Amino acid sequence: MSGHHHEGYFDPYSRVESPVHNLPAGVKLFVALGLVVAVVSVPVRLASAATFFPAVGLFLIGVAGMSFVPPSFLLKRLAQMEPVVIGAGLLALFQPGGVRVFVALLLRTTLCLSTMLLLANTTPFPDVLAVLRRLRVPGIFITTLALMYRYLYVLVDESQRMRRARASRTFTRSRRGAWVGAASTLGHLFVRTGDRAERVYHAMCSRGWK
């Protein structure tokens, strides 16, 4: 895999054509925020469990259907996140009425997670940055986020290449060797990151930045 298709490596469906993708990023961001606030603040009772939470679920399923993002992809991502939620939620079981709290947590968290997954996979990140910029988020933070998004793939790719290079030259089965290997790769990655940042700075200056 070359470093050229970095865009959408982590969010492969964020640039698909669909009615949901065509909505302005700001609208999607605030709808998502509103949904999350509602899901977190509506108390989990018998009445709301029968009306409000299924309604949010159906709405999300509808949006997912219109977004043309493969359901299998969304479900896979949801399944990847769910163990963390269940693991942390287990802490809630050790109290009176813990099962109730646990079920409420699971319900709320799954709905919020689905909302955020849909937002992430229907909205290109640079559009989100444009919304943040309009909201007067300080420039240094926007620049940091933009550069991070741009070089995320590059650095992850580079660290994997360094790891592969190391693995193909060394021959260790010890856990200590694996730790020292991986962490010293990380140290070298930081050195390379610094060098790359220097080149990026000169490239940015030569194109009229600041």
Add this chain to the structure above:
Amino acid sequence: MHVPDGFLDGKTLAAAGIFSGVGLGAAMWNVRRLSPRRVPLMGLSAAFIFAGQMLNFPVAGGTSGHLIGGVLAAVLLGPSAAVIILTAVLVIQCLLFADGGLLALGANVLNMGIVDSVGGYLVYRAVFRLLPGDRHSARVAAAAFAAWCGAVLASMVCSGELVASGTAKAHVAFPAMVGVHMAIGLGEAAITAIVIATISKTRPELLDERAGADRTGSGGFLVYGLIVAAALGVFVSPFACQWPDGLDHVAKVIGFGHREVERRSVITNYQFPGISNLRVATAVAGLVGTLLAFAVALGLSRVLMRSRAGTVTAGDEPALSGAAP
């Protein structure tokens, strides 16, 4: 330690949001006079910390852990840059991967972006100055110990938030979260130590105090210290004194109800001996854990920097000092 949405209630989210907002604001203020040359480094370092969090380290039985990286970023780039970098990492993880909640972002920034990185960095500065001897070894030891402290502090604040929200009870959340992170913190310490040692051996000039500084003055440190102290005070201290009570509950849950009855009779005979003893026991356990982590940190720096000392005495240093006056 990424808290998802739905785990924290409104007042906790608001309090954590205010703390992290003030911390982030202070960090932005501190880097306002940052040299333009270092602006791309911030973005790329954020990508670096993200890549570092993706590297898996084998633990026992096929499971693996990964880095938080707060203290690592603070030691490499300065505390204010670290706050901004960790916040950027958490924002991207939330918006791009749904890892960590949107409303819980304030809490996650407070725990991992501020308490871990800045709290750990304050420990790093103190220990680095107090440790005698070779500065490179002292840096590795201080960074390792600070990484452990940062992870443990962050887990304490995180459990405090969960308890304040009514998601978990103090007697479960604190021992479980803090206990687990006292172990995870050792991994964090080891990775941080190896990374710093690697950079120290290959490119020591990158770790130079002036190169790494992000111009955080004493005012900035005061603000960070106050935020970390306030976070610990608000989220942890109300529950710290309930631990003995909590242990009673654990005993009841596990089914040692009769023991509790025994102990009650003891308490009626003397004045609070059980409570003070349990408190002392908790404090002693914490102290022993901290000392152990410090010993591990010193041991790591000894082992990791030994080869460096060897190569330097073997003739590297005269050549270097001769070449770069």
